[in-house]
Amino acid sequence: MRKSSRLFETIQIFRSAKGPLRAEDLAARLEVSVRTVYRDISTLQSMQTPIEGEPGVGYVMRRGYNLPPLNFAEEEVEALRVGLSMISRSGDRALRRAADWIAEKVDALHAPASWLQVSPWGAPEDDPQLGCVPKAMLRAAVREERVLRIDYVDAEGARTTRDIRPIGIVYHINAVLLAAWCELRAGLRHFRTDRIYACEPTGAFFTGQGEVLRSIWSEQNRWNLREDGSSMDDDAG
Incomplete structure (x- = not known):
């Protein structure tokens, strides 16, 4: 932070x-x-x-010290509350913590709305104790255009080590996908984050390439992603 x-x-x-x-x-x-x-x-x-x-x-x-208030209409506040609650379904612990902080700010300025409820079930949580790589680390690599080396297990159980250039995160109801250029396959691929069992920076960067790769990825994947978190061009399962 x-x-x-x-x-x-x-x-x-x-x-x-x-x-x-x-x-x-x-x-x-x-x-x-x-x-x-x-x-x-x-x-x-x-x-x-x-x-x-x-x-x-x-x-x-001391009481009386305030930051500028958030000026939202009633429905905007409700939309914000629902959106923040749905982040708990992403399985992203860091985003959920940030959402909780934002919710506290909203509650400080508006009356609570306990009647707005969102189911907490969704993508698997990125609990390091279960061997899952934190999604915050993957998001940071996208922002910083940092090359990562990952150990990945596909749907058939085959394990591979790959150097990737992460360019985006796709949050589905039941899974979260990392979009990246895979140097092993020499192409764009999607990796389910709950199948990434090890991840470390290689020390290399792909500075300035992120936007170009995202543009190509966007053209190739015009809603080519299924609701279950799989992809038509995902050779990694």
């Missing part, structure tokens, strides 16, 4: 807090070190954010 985003999230956490927050609690929530929390709080205080307290005791933010 970028520092600017982390500072924004820190303010939101303080706004919704019921009492003093320890640096350790903030560090666990933001997934950073306690030292980073101390530095961030110092930065916010230097920006005149009314945060008071000290290490070892806890911090509070």
Whole structure:
């Protein structure tokens, strides 16, 4: 998470807090070190954010400090709530955590709407303890145009190691696909993320190629993706 985003999230956490927050609690929530929390709080205080307290005791933010409100119509808020709830079906733990933070911001400005419910069942969760590669790592590789080396098991159980250039993520109801240029097959392929059992950066990048590859991928896959998360041109299962 970028520092600017982390500072924004820190303010939101303080706004919704019921009492003093320890640096350790903030560090666990933001997934950073306690030292980073101390530095961030110092930065916010230097920006005149009314945060008071000290290490070892806890911090509070004085009431009355607000960021600009979100101005949405009633149906827009409901659409936002449903969309955020559906992220839980993506199996993407990092996106779900981000969605929870956004939902807290919405709840802080609008009355809760418990009557809007979305089924939580969907794609398998990317639990590292089950051997699944975090989808956040794959999304980061797409953004950074970073070459990955993956161990992939196809529908028939065949295992291969491939260097790929990831260019997109496709969220289906029951599966999530990683679209990528596969150097082994010398072509664009789709890989089910729940069949990627190991993944590491190679150290190489494909800077500037992402948009071109996505354009080709878009032309080749005009809804050539089935609802079950498979693909007509997916030789990897």
